[in-house]
Amino acid sequence: MNVQGKSILITGGAGGLGSEIGRTLAKNGADIFILDLPSTAEAAEKLAEELRSLGVSAYFEPIDLTSEEEWAKVIADIRTKTARIDVLVNNAGINIRKPIEDMSYEEWMTMMSVNTGGVFLGVKYVLPVMRKQGGGAIINTSSVCGLIGHRFTPEAYTATKGAVTLFTKAVASRYGAEGIRCNSIHPSTVDTPLVHERLKDPQFAAERLGEVPLGRLASAEDVANAVLYLASEEASFINGISLPIDGGVTCC
Numbered sequence: 001m002n003v004q005g006k007s008i009l010i011t012g013g014a015g016g017l018g019s020e021i022g023r024t025l026a027k028n029g030a031d032i033f034i035l036d037l038p039s040t041a042e043a044a045e046k047l048a049e050e051l052r053s054l055g056v057s058a059y060f061e062p063i064d065l066t067s068e069e070e071w072a073k074v075i076a077d078i079r080t081k082t083a084r085i086d087v088l089v090n091n092a093g094i095n096i097r098k099p100i101e102d103m104s105y106e107e108w109m110t111m112m113s114v115n116t117g118g119v120f121l122g123v124k125y126v127l128p129v130m131r132k133q134g135g136g137a138i139i140n141t142s143s144v145c146g147l148i149g150h151r152f153t154p155e156a157y158t159a160t161k162g163a164v165t166l167f168t169k170a171v172a173s174r175y176g177a178e179g180i181r182c183n184s185i186h187p188s189t190v191d192t193p194l195v196h197e198r199l200k201d202p203q204f205a206a207e208r209l210g211e212v213p214l215g216r217l218a219s220a221e222d223v224a225n226a227v228l229y230l231a232s233e234e235a236s237f238i239n240g241i242s243l244p245i246d247g248g249v250t251c252c
């Protein structure tokens with residue numbers, strides 16, 4: 001897959017899936033900007049060093065994705081390091097694991113703010129750059145929960161991921177004419193820091209495994225390979241799709 005020389009921004013780039021996406025894209029020759037919270041600095045700088053050892057450029061850009069002001073600053077800083085922004089991977093996300101009756105409105109809004117607000121702001125701030133350069137690719141991380149009302153998952157998380165699914169299609173339909181592709185990915189459970197503690201519960205782990213026709217959890221590499229494809233030249237006619245990476249969970 002050809003992503004050689006592309007400048008790629010990955011939100012939540014220091015996390016479980018984000019770091020693997022960065023490795024895979026860097027191995028294929030892309031320059032990487034890791035956008036993540038300041039609290040991840042140690043891991044993010046270490047990852048950037050690892051990626052640079054592969055012969056590409058890699059930078060950590062500290063940001064709280066829910067702040068419009070910070071997006072403006074980070075994009076301005078990135079533009080001093082690269083003329084182009086070829087790909088934005090809106091990967092960051094959180095999950096407050098509470099059912100509706102236990103969840104406060106504030107918690108609901110926090111989930112919305114990170115999982116949908118962060119995606120909106122990312123798209124808002126890269127669009128002018130992509131339009132000016134005549135194209136680009138945006139990949140939004142939803143979830144299987146953005147395709148079905150998944151019964152093992154908090155409803156608020158499902159609502160945020162459903163919003164990402166249709167936001168993606170709306171962006172794809174409006175900006176496709178300017179050469180900007182926008183697609184979403186929909187992973188099933190992957191053992192990352194987001195779910196690691198929960199997977200220690202044998203019942204939770206068995207339920208998650210039991211729903212996968214292919215009989216195993218997704219790996220971070222499965223997700224990273226899908227991102228590599230959607231970011232690549234080979235996917236130049238793929239726009240507005242919702243790609244499950246779920247071993248068949250959503251076909252049942």
Ligand SMILES: NC(=O)c1ccc[n+]([C@@H]2O[C@H](COP(=O)([O-])OP(=O)(O)OC[C@H]3O[C@@H](n4cnc5c(N)ncnc54)[C@H](O)[C@@H]3O)[C@@H](O)[C@H]2O)c1
Binds near residue numbers: 013018037040188195
């Ligand atoms: N792990 C799974 O099973 C799974 C399944 C489907 C979808 N997803 C989605 O994949 C994406 C990545 O998840 P993960 O499993 O790697 O989780 P993770 O917790 O390992 O990583 C998430 C990253 O996002 C960053 N982040 C959170 N809030 C932020 C903010 N306000 N500003 C900047 N960065 C912020 C965190 O610091 C972290 O590095 C998320 O959108 C998640 O919803 C995960």
